[in-house]
Amino acid sequence: MTDAVLEIRGLNVDYGLGEDAVHAIRDVDLTLHRGEVLGLAGESGSGKSTLAYGLTRLLPPPGVITGGEVLYHPDGGDPVDVLRMDHAALRRFRWAETAIVFQGAMNSLNPVHRISTQLTDVIKAHDPRGTSAARLARARELLHLVGISADRLESYPHQLSGGMRQRVMIGMALALEPKVVIMDEPTTALDVVVQRQILRQLVELRERLGFSVVFITHDLSLLVEFSDRIAIMYGGRIVEEAASADLYRDPLHPYSHGLLNSFPALRGPKRELTGIPGSPPDLRGMPSGCAFHPRCPHAMERCGVEVPVLGVPPDKSTTAHVAVDQRSPADRTVACWLHPVHDDGF
Amino acid sequence: MSYLLKRIVFYVFTAWAAITINFFIPRAIPGDPVQALITRSRGQMTTEAVQSLYVLFGLDKDASLAEQYFSYLGQLLRGDLGLSFTYFPSPVSQVLGDGLPWTLGLVGITTVLGFLIGTALGTGIGWRRGSWADALIPVTTFVSSIPYFWLGLIAIALLTGPDSFFPASGAYDNGLVPNPDLEFIGSVVQHGILPAFTILVSSMAGWILSMRNMMVTVASEDYVTVAHAKGLSDRRVMVGYAARNALLPNVSGFALSLGFIVGGTLLVEIVFSYPGLGLQLFQAVGAKDYPLMQGIFLIITLSVLLANFLADVAYLALDPRTRREG
Ligand SMILES: Nc1ncnc2c1ncn2[C@@H]1O[C@H](COP(=O)(O)OP(=O)(O)O)[C@@H](O)[C@H]1O
Numbered sequence: 001m002t003d004a005v006l007e008i009r010g011l012n013v014d015y016g017l018g019e020d021a022v023h024a025i026r027d028v029d030l031t032l033h034r035g036e037v038l039g040l041a042g043e044s045g046s047g048k049s050t051l052a053y054g055l056t057r058l059l060p061p062p063g064v065i066t067g068g069e070v071l072y073h074p075d076g077g078d079p080v081d082v083l084r085m086d087h088a089a090l091r092r093f094r095w096a097e098t099a100i101v102f103q104g105a106m107n108s109l110n111p112v113h114r115i116s117t118q119l120t121d122v123i124k125a126h127d128p129r130g131t132s133a134a135r136l137a138r139a140r141e142l143l144h145l146v147g148i149s150a151d152r153l154e155s156y157p158h159q160l161s162g163g164m165r166q167r168v169m170i171g172m173a174l175a176l177e178p179k180v181v182i183m184d185e186p187t188t189a190l191d192v193v194v195q196r197q198i199l200r201q202l203v204e205l206r207e208r209l210g211f212s213v214v215f216i217t218h219d220l221s222l223l224v225e226f227s228d229r230i231a232i233m234y235g236g237r238i239v240e241e242a243a244s245a246d247l248y249r250d251p252l253h254p255y256s257h258g259l260l261n262s263f264p265a266l267r268g269p270k271r272e273l274t275g276i277p278g279s280p281p282d283l284r285g286m287p288s289g290c291a292f293h294p295r296c297p298h299a300m301e302r303c304g305v306e307v308p309v310l311g312v313p314p315d316k317s318t319t320a321h322v323a324v325d326q327r328s329p330a331d332r333t334v335a336c337w338l339h340p341v342h343d344d345g346f
Numbered sequence: 347m348s349y350l351l352k353r354i355v356f357y358v359f360t361a362w363a364a365i366t367i368n369f370f371i372p373r374a375i376p377g378d379p380v381q382a383l384i385t386r387s388r389g390q391m392t393t394e395a396v397q398s399l400y401v402l403f404g405l406d407k408d409a410s411l412a413e414q415y416f417s418y419l420g421q422l423l424r425g426d427l428g429l430s431f432t433y434f435p436s437p438v439s440q441v442l443g444d445g446l447p448w449t450l451g452l453v454g455i456t457t458v459l460g461f462l463i464g465t466a467l468g469t470g471i472g473w474r475r476g477s478w479a480d481a482l483i484p485v486t487t488f489v490s491s492i493p494y495f496w497l498g499l500i501a502i503a504l505l506t507g508p509d510s511f512f513p514a515s516g517a518y519d520n521g522l523v524p525n526p527d528l529e530f531i532g533s534v535v536q537h538g539i540l541p542a543f544t545i546l547v548s549s550m551a552g553w554i555l556s557m558r559n560m561m562v563t564v565a566s567e568d569y570v571t572v573a574h575a576k577g578l579s580d581r582r583v584m585v586g587y588a589a590r591n592a593l594l595p596n597v598s599g600f601a602l603s604l605g606f607i608v609g610g611t612l613l614v615e616i617v618f619s620y621p622g623l624g625l626q627l628f629q630a631v632g633a634k635d636y637p638l639m640q641g642i643f644l645i646i647t648l649s650v651l652l653a654n655f656l657a658d659v660a661y662l663a664l665d666p667r668t669r670r671e672g
């Protein structure tokens with residue numbers, strides 16, 4: 001795992017302090033490798049956005065990070081912990097190394113400033129010595145990159161369609177050529193056709209520019225198409241992580257299985273849509289043991305008592321390396337008592 | 347820009363309606379309140395002055411209503427508002443000309459300052475929500491709920507007196523002749539401090555509160571989070587992204603408060619016996635000086651309309667969403 005660009009270790013995020021705190025993210029470990037698209041899926045409320053905000057230190061109050069580290073590996077440099085950067089370092093890090101496209105991307109543009117202003121101010125903030133002509137040229141280039149004509153530069157956000165605003169945000173994310181782009185449900189508000197158009201463009205840009213993507217969505221079928229690896233979240237924890245193809249062919253966690261059957265896949269064999277019975281857990285009253293056990297068709301006695309550990313499933317470690325992806329089988333992990341983990345890790 | 351044109355047409359129409367109502371009201375009042383006064387002071391009035399009051403107040407029974415109306419409009423256009431009875435024999439326009447600078451100077455300057463300072467403070471307090479600055483909010487709420495004339499009465503009771511630096515009334519020392527020398531200006535400032543402070547404190551409190559609340563609302567907008575995520579400096583995010591948007595609702599409120607500079611100063615001018623339009627209106631009511639009252643009402647109406655127009659222009663300039671394409 002030497003090619004990691006972002007390593008999340010033991011991240012915990014609470015909303016509120018003391019007695020009233022709810023634990024929105026619990027002990028999350030996640031690694032983003034150089035150049036890959038890592039999908040993060042889970043029902044609404046599972047903590048995907050909180051994870052994205054947490055690792056960039058943009059949590060709105062009352063969110064607080066209560067533990068863990070987020071290691072960023074710069075090209076050829078020593079890893080730095082984002083959570084321990086001082087303000088100046090954090091400001092330099094933001095957008096230059098890790099850019100975000102938010103869930104509310106439709107409202108991510110300030111309605112009172114022109115597109116050009118909002119594209120160039122970030123360039124200026126990180127390179128105050130550049131000329132304004134150079135910044136404008138770069139802004140034009142960015143719009144071109146995402147397929148918007150340069151004469152939109154002087155438009156205001158309300159003069160653009162939802163899809164265009166979304167593209168502008170993606171273009172903006174690429175302004176400083178970051179190594180990591182985090183996308184939190186960037187296309188949820190758009191119709192399916194525009195959604196896929198934009199995603200295809202994103203994947204193409206990624207191949208050309210070589211950044212890594214964390215792609216967050218509740219629509220697992222999108223991820224199966226567009227991402228290299230997928231992590232599934234439930235109740236603030238990662239419950240399964242695997243190469244997309246493996247996860248699609250053989251989901252190990254009953255929750256992953258349920259999610260896969262909740263959305264129609266555009267490609268590949270048809271599955272019967274069944275959905276998952278019950279509703280996502282309430283953070284104030286999390287079930288004991290595995291948070292999913294009240295909704296799980298395979299729940300055993302142990303599931304209600306002990307929290308399953310995320311680890312390499314021994315029963316799958318021999319078959320998994322057939323995956324298209326040439327990673328080691330250890331890249332596949334799951335947290336479920338159906339697949340109890342060997343402590344030796346293999 | 348057709349939007350602005352529409353607004354202009356609307357305001358011109360409203361101004362015309364106000365002027366027309368001003369024309370009809372004295373004619374609708376039973377009896378002739380002005381007639382009595384004219385009769386009483388006939389000996390000292392020129393015939394033209396009497397004629398001009400006839401036109402203004404509909405005593406000119408010989409002419410048809412249309413004729414009366416047009417000569418009324420013509421007279422207004424020339425700035426002839428008749429003679430004031432209290433300040434006899436000064437014409438109303440001259441009386442207004444004497445009072446207006448004091449009102450604009452005192453209330454105008456404090457209204458603008460109150461808005462600027464209040465907005466700046468509200469921006470800072472709202473941006474640092476949850477810090478010690480929030481402790482100021484209850485105080486501000488309390489201050490903003492005190493009527494400013496009451497604040498003025500307290501200030502007079504506590505701070506003025508025979509030996510005090512602060513005079514309790516007037517705009518300058520009565521012994522001085524108004525001319526732009528240091529002594530006179532110093533006296534004006536000395537007289538202005540207390541009333542100005544009263545208006546400033548109470549108007550500022552309102553702006554602090556509304557700006558602070560808007561800042562808190564805007565701070566959770568997605569575009570502010572994006573601005574932070576972009577690594578812009580805290581100052582740039584606060585001013586360019588949060589305050590810039592939080593200001594929008596306040597700008598029209600501010601423009602409207604400009605319209606009430608004339609109409610809203612009555613009490614403060616009465617409390618401090620400050621010789622502006624407010625005090626004049628108060629005296630005019632007491633003395634049944636109808637021509638002066640009408641003149642002041644006209645100014646109030648027109649300034650409110652002008653302020654509304656300013657609010658429209660400001661909104662158009664600051665919020666691109668209000669601008670229509672084409
Ligand atoms: N500002 C907040 N205050 C309190 N709880 C919050 C806040 N934001 C999110 N949460 C809670 O954190 C959990 C995770 O939310 P979120 O990260 O938005 O989930 P997702 O993005 O997967 O839909 C939810 O249960 C939500 O209720």
Ligand SMILES: [Mg+2]
Pocket residue numbers: 045048049050103184185
């Ligand atoms: Mg979310």
